[in-house]
Amino acid sequence: MIIVMRKGATQAQVNEVVERVRAAGFGVHLSQGEERTIIGAIGGDRRVLSDLNLEAAPGVERVTPISKPYKLVSRDFHPEDTVIRVGGATVGGSDLWVVAGPCSVEGRELLLESARLVRDGGAHALRAGAFKPRSSPYSFQGLGEEGLKYLAEARALTGLPVVTEVMDTRDVELVAEYADVLQIGTRNMQNFSLLKEVGRTNKPVLLKRGMSATIxxxxxxxxxVMSEGNHQVILCERGVRTFETATRNTLDLSAVVVAKSLTHLPVVVDPSHGVGKRAFVGALARAAVAAGADGILVEVHQRPDEAKSDAAQTIGPTAFHQMMHEIAAIAQVLGRRLPTPVSAHV
Amino acid sequence: MIIVMRKGATQAQVNEVVERVRAAGFGVHLSQGEERTIIGAIGGDRRVLSDLNLEAAPGVERVTPISKPYKLVSRDFHPEDTVIRVGGATVGGSDLWVVAGPCSVEGRELLLESARLVRDGGAHALRAGAFKPRSSPYSFQGLGEEGLKYLAEARALTGLPVVTEVMDTRDVELVAEYADVLQIGTRNMQNFSLLKEVGRTNKPVLLKRGMSATIxxxxxxxxxVMSEGNHQVILCERGVRTFETATRNTLDLSAVVVAKSLTHLPVVVDPSHGVGKRAFVGALARAAVAAGADGILVEVHQRPDEAKSDAAQTIGPTAFHQMMHEIAAIAQVLGRRLPTPVSAHV
Amino acid sequence: MIIVMRKGATQAQVNEVVERVRAAGFGVHLSQGEERTIIGAIGGDRRVLSDLNLEAAPGVERVTPISKPYKLVSRDFHPEDTVIRVGGATVGGSDLWVVAGPCSVEGRELLLESARLVRDGGAHALRAGAFKPRSSPYSFQGLGEEGLKYLAEARALTGLPVVTEVMDTRDVELVAEYADVLQIGTRNMQNFSLLKEVGRTNKPVLLKRGMSATIxxxxxxxxxVMSEGNHQVILCERGVRTFETATRNTLDLSAVVVAKSLTHLPVVVDPSHGVGKRAFVGALARAAVAAGADGILVEVHQRPDEAKSDAAQTIGPTAFHQMMHEIAAIAQVLGRRLPTPVSAHV
Amino acid sequence: MIIVMRKGATQAQVNEVVERVRAAGFGVHLSQGEERTIIGAIGGDRRVLSDLNLEAAPGVERVTPISKPYKLVSRDFHPEDTVIRVGGATVGGSDLWVVAGPCSVEGRELLLESARLVRDGGAHALRAGAFKPRSSPYSFQGLGEEGLKYLAEARALTGLPVVTEVMDTRDVELVAEYADVLQIGTRNMQNFSLLKEVGRTNKPVLLKRGMSATIxxxxxxxxxVMSEGNHQVILCERGVRTFETATRNTLDLSAVVVAKSLTHLPVVVDPSHGVGKRAFVGALARAAVAAGADGILVEVHQRPDEAKSDAAQTIGPTAFHQMMHEIAAIAQVLGRRLPTPVSAHV
Known part of the structure; x- marks a missing residue:
């Protein structure tokens, strides 16, 4: 951390900062220029520095962190890619991982039909929401535990592991009983209580990027999540909020490339929410794989026009098959593979 | 709701949409132009329309809602301003409401000192966080229930009602026992489980705008919150996220003016988080009151440089007194009043 | 265009709007609901509607355009893809188009060396700025006409057509004398005088998306540009401005997909400005081609560390060759081709 | 400027950077920590540093500027407020400055009527566009020189100085002949050719903030502008582009406060474009003055519903009078004054 003192800061102010930095266990490097003094904080546990609030100390103009504020997620401390096992598949290695299914669990029959469809189409996991975050309290809120039971049945039927969202700390235990991967939605990315709670389970966590979260x-x-002991985190880019209104969100594929340079965790992409329109999902899935994403999370429905939520961005069986075909070919160009799911042999 | 059909949509597609709209209990108005057919959905309960997913129906180009998606918050259904009583003060009438205090409860002595300071300075309520949402798991996370107890003690000492954040559905009951107003933070604005839970209490809710939430x-x-029965909601603008990096957020005072035209609920402003720098807080508090805000939420600390969190944006006693003096004068220009708190006579 | 009247609008207000719409040459379709009247404007020249300013008419709540505000660029009026010829290559057909070169023309020798480098690497055109838009008046502003002369020399030497920026209406004639394609930079996307001026030339125009321009x-x-008679416009996505600071801009590949659905014009991508960091350029070039871009505009320099501008985002010869190799393979997956440039045989 | 070297940067790489910094005329301060070396560049002309492109040098992780990249506009070099004289009024001192008038010059009679209206209402200058930047080439583009002549006539009639936009370098001389203040619109804020050209005139320049420009x-x-010799620049905040769609732009009043802390130049606010809706203009004008703005630029029309452009955001005579009354009262609270215009006595 570098502390830049104001032009005209007094020696007493400089000393005061130096003392606080030292007291926190850091070494100090002083650089006294003609106009300004610059203080470097060296060594120590950089994670405590933000609690020093040096920005507010008298005479301080600016504080610039040098180290990153995270440690467990950082590639600096864990250079090789983390590979996470979900059912018979892996996420984060050379194999692509495809999670597909309807937006929400709408009913038993519909879900089982969807599960067979995506299994036959080559997906490695099934996604569908039993608890749904809806912007209106008057919209369908999901089937809750009943939905979880149907998901478990779909897994038994198809062999596909299940990815589903948890929205409430009180539901984590329940959802973890039924699901193979716990999804944290974009609106809860900074619901820190929920992050800690899923960090105490032993299930992989799929963490969607917040709508306006920086990388x-x-x-x-x-x-x-990791600081609670659960190191199985899969990051998921799903579009950020910008001024553009032609798309639901602005899918940020640079974030995939940048995140993978900073962390060893796998990064997958959700083109359905990213663009919000069915006709564009396939092209953005291809782009995501070409950029280096470790997998795709996509909304698929046997009759997309009848989906109870997110219908406009849900693709049907034909588009899904074409997407799988195309991303397989692009994966090959990059020396990766879209593996035939184990479950396809069930 | 207006449904615009694509150029070249077939009569069968038009009929299909018309039938779905009718089945949902709406009247239909058909407008067949040379190039396109436009379908108006009239009457009925507009809140169910989004579940129809007409955007995805074959032949549909675009769906434009005419009615607003909310009802209980709308001025259309409740034209006069809602006035909420908090302790001896009111929010949303002609009186301004000022909530002040440190970012977090740091300890018993410090909090009591802060409470006296803001009470003597004319605040109508005390704010301080016992549960703190911090972007790093390694930062100070708040004192929890111990902090709530100190807040209750501060109230007993000064007569000031207490505003404090709740972050977890499991803590709502506990926080509601101690607090006079339950604060929902910006990161939890779409934590729908939490919104429902505070909607089941009988405490006023201070709802901060999400970092990138539209009005x-x-x-x-x-x-x-209101759909669960609790109609005492105070909206709080606290800055939105933009490309600008010179300020912590971009305080959106238009949102105050627009929100007050759409809803009968009171709208207050938090200039501390809005701008993130101490030197600018006073000017933005003045601007907020001039724009028509019903109150100000401000971070104040007796020795702001020593605050454990948000020190850079926390003002000290002198700046607080000046702010109170200035907003009182501006309130008068607008025919409003900054009342002397009842608690000042304790 | 649909005009939604306010709840409680008077019959006189409705009549007034109807008359103004009719006077502008439109047919009218009235839809009188229980609460509101909705007026549809049909036929006529929709391009004049915005000048009616109906939003401001008494009793009007909202005006929703149905038709698009553009005509010449629209796929509705010109369904098949426009293919533009630049030197021996084409843009917008099944062939990919690659434009490469240094950010700016730094000197004669350096430019000729760059030109040979990108020609040998398989580029179809050479890019380099003679007039440079720099955020500081104290930064290098480009060599001006001298730079244009070097560009012409580079073309003579390599056979590569030249793409270069024009920033001032007074320079259009001059730049058009030397350049094969006139580039409009992101900061001038709404410099309407300049757009009209290049619209009066017969040179293809490469139009970069404004930093915060909607599609x-x-x-x-x-x-x-097209309304002045020049129909050879190549659109170029180069990243938009968002809250994210880890990348220079946020490359919006959805915009490529959406734009190509709306217009018949070719759309290319500039990953160099899109992401701003050398290490990420190749991955985003791949993603752009996978999304369906018609070409790539990339900053390449023989010794990128010594580039006078944009050094941090400029790639070197090895990275360029790898990028060409990869996008050729991805093009093939999509049934497209990265053609060997004619100039390679010079 | 501080250059942070990567973990593992070699001594040769450090030496290379040090030499380049020294060669550019800077002193060097080396700080060798356990993990990283940090290099401080001291003294010298910091404005040339960006041309060094040190970010791209081998071994460099990050470059952090300490000094600001501007000099002439900076309060560091010119601590006292710049006061600019426009006609009989001043901008940037303790007096507020109000510029009012229609969006565009629509015709002689209408303009003269507007001029009288705003003069009688207490405005200090008249605004109206003769050259109009319109997003559609098919919209009314302004009357050009004819409009300028009417503006000159309006000035002769009312004594009000004239503020009008110039969009093309070729028109600067012409517009400067007729106008008292040259306006640079938001779309041209980084049209550097135009900035230089108005910098060569001796007329004050009103510089609108770009739609997505940082402070x-x-x-x-x-x-x-100033680097060309013209030091009379008036900054104008007019709203920035965000995700919010309820308002035309998001008026950023923090920017006024921040800009005034960084520069000695006057800063005025345009609430009309800032919010885009007539009903909200007055409240935001009040807020702007309360925040410390030096003046207000507002669209006023005798019959706003008939305005040819921007009708939805243009206020009428009554709203204008109320606004003037309110901002005068708020100015007084801040120890400022809304002076009676000299022209009112003509």
Whole structure:
């Protein structure tokens, strides 16, 4: 951390800062220029520095962190890629991972039909929401535990592991009983209580990027989960909020590339929420794989027009098959593989 | 709701949409132009329309809602301003409401000292966090229940009602026991489980706008609380996230003016988080009151440089007194009043 | 265009709007609901509607355009892809188009060396700025006409057509004398005088998306050029401005997909400005091609560390060759081709 | 400027950077920590540093500027407020400055009527566009020189100085002949050719903030004008582009407060474009003055519903009078004054 003192800061103010930095266990490097003094804080546990609030100390103009504020998620401390096992598949190695299914669990029959469809289409996991975060309290809120039971049945039927969202700290135990991967939605990326709670389970966590979260905040959210002991975190880019209104969100594929350079955790992409329109999902899935994403999370429905939520961005069976075909070919160009799911042999 | 069909949509597609709209209990108005057919959905309960997912129906180009998606928060259904009583003060009438205090409860002595300071300075309520949402898991996370106890003691000492944040559905009951107003933080504005839970209490809720929430989403979050039966919601603008890096957030005072035209609920402003720098807080508090805000939420500390969190944006006693003096004068220009708190006579 | 009247609008107000719409040459479709009247404007020249300012008419709540505000750029009026010829190559057909070169023309020798480098690497055109838009008046502003002469020399030497920026209406004639494609930079996307001026030349125009331009505004900027008679416009996505600070801009590949659905014009991508960091350029070039971009504009320098501007985002010869190799393979997956440039045989 | 070397940077790489910094005329301060070396560049002309492109040098992780990239606009070099004289009024001192008038010059009679209206209402200058930047090439583009002549006539009639936009370098001389203040619109804030050209005139320049310009970029644009010799620059905040769609732009009043702390130049606010809706203009004008703005630029029309452009955000005579009354009262609270215009006595 570098502390830049104001032009005209007094020697007493400089000393005061130096003492506080030393008291926190850091070495100090002083650089006294003609106009300004610059103080470097060296060694020590950089994670405590933000609690020093040096920005507010008299005479301080600016504080610039040099080290990153996260540790467990950082590639600096764990250079090789983390590979996470979900059912028979892996996430974060050379194999692509595809999670598909309807937006929400709408009913038993519909879900089982969807599960067979995505299994036959080559998906490695099934996604569907039993608890749904809806912007209106008057919209369908999901089937809750009943939905979880249908998901478990779909897994038994198809062999596909289940990815589903948990929204309430009180539901973590329940959802973890039924699900193979716990999803944290974009609106809860900084619901720190929830992050800690899933960090205490032993299930992989799929952590969606917040709608306006910086890459650093996203990694800090992963650090919350990991700091509780659960190191199986899969990051998921799903579009950020910008001024553009032609798309639901602005899918940020640079974030995939940048995140993978900063962390060893796998990064997957959700093109359905990213663009919000069915016709564009396939092209963005291809782009995501070409950028280096470790997998794709996609909304698929046997009759997308009848989906109870997110219908406009849900693709049907034909589009899903074409997408799988195309991303397999692009994976090959990059020396990766879209593996045939184990479950396909069930 | 207006449904615009694509150029070239077939008669069968038009009929299909018309039938779905009718089945949902709406009247239909058909407008067949040379190039396109436009379908108006009239009457009925507009809140169910989003579940129809007409955007995805074959032949549909675009769906434009005409009615607002919220009802209980809307001025259309409740034209006169809602006035909420908090201790001896009111929020949303002609009186301004000022909530002040340190970012977090740091300890018993410090908090009591702060409480006296803001009481003597004319605040109508005390704010301080016992549960703190911090972007790093390694930062100070608040004192929890111990902090709540100190807050209750501060209230007993000064007569000031207490505003404090709740972050976890499991803590709502506990926090509601101690606090006079339950604060929902910016990161939890779309934590729908939490919104419903505070909607089941009988305490006023201070609902901060999400970092990148539209005004409509903010009002929908208030609708969540109200739909559970708790109609005492105070909206709080605290800055939105933009490309600008010179300020912590971009304080959106238009949102105050627009929100007050759409809803009968009171709207207050938090200039501390809005701008993030101590030197600018006073000017933005003045601007907020001039724009028509019903109150100010401000971080004040007896020795701001020593605050454990948000030190850079916390003002000291002198700046607080000047701010109170200035906003009182501006309130008068607008025919409003900064009342002497009842508690000042304790 | 649909005009929604306010709840409680008077019959006189409705009549007034109807008359103004009719006077502008439109047919009218009235839809009188229980609460509101909705007026549809049908036929006529929709491009004049915005000048009616109906939003401000008494009793009007909202005006929703149905037609698009552009015509010449629209796929509705010109369904098949526009293919533009630049030197021996084409842009917008099944062939990919790669434009490469240094950020700015730094000197004669350096430029000729760069030109040979990108020619040998397989580029179809050479890019380099003679007039440079720099955020500081104290930074290197480009060599001006001298730079244009070197560009012409580089073309003579390598056979590569030249793409270069024009920033001032007074320079259009001069730049058009030397350049094969006139580039409009992101900061000038709504410099309407400049758009009209390049619209009066017969040179293809490469139109970069404004830093915070919506897709619709970008297409309207192209409409400005085309409305002056020049129909050879190549759109170029180069990243938009968001809250994210880890990348220089946020490359918006959805915009490529959406723009190509709305317009027949070719759309290329500039990953160098999009992400701003050398290490990430290749991955985003791959993603752009996978998303369906018609070409890539990339900053390449023989010794990138010594580039006078944009050094941090400029790639070297090895990275360029790898990028070409990878995008060729991805193009093939999509049934496209990265053609060997004619100039390679010079 | 501080250069942070990567973990593992070699001694040769450190030496290379040190030499380049020294060669550019800077002193060097080396700080060798356990993990990283940090290099401070001291003294010298910091404005040339960006051309060194040290970010791209081998072994460099990050470069952090300490000094500001502007000089002439900076309060560091010119601590006292700049006061600019426009006609009989001043901008930037203790007097507020109000510029009012229609969006565009629509015709002679209408303009003269407007001029009288705003003069009688207490405005200190008349605004109206003769050259109009319109997002559609098919919209009314302004009357051009004819409009300028009407503006001159309006000045002769009312004594009000004239503020009007110039959009093309070729028109600067012409517009400067007729206008008292040259306005640079938001879309041209980084049209550097135009900035330089108005910097060569002796007319005050009203520089609108770019739609997505940071405060620093806005100040750099002012530096462009000043670096050509014209030091009379008035900054104008007019709202920035965000995700919010309820308002045309998001008026950023923090920017006023921050800009005034960084520069000695006057800062005025345009609430009309800031919010885009007539009903909200008055409240935001009040807020702007309360925040410390030096003046207000507002769209006023005798019959706003008939305005040819921007009708939705243009206020009428009654709202204008109320606004003047309210901002005068708020100015007084802050120890400022809304002076009676000299022209009122003509």
């Amino acid at each position: 650093e905040e996203w990694l800090m959210a992963a650090e919350y | 409509e989403e903010w009002l929908m979050a208030a609708e969540y | 619709e505004e970008w297409l309207m900027a192209a409409e400005y | 620093e970029e806005w100040l750099m644009a002012a530096e462009y």
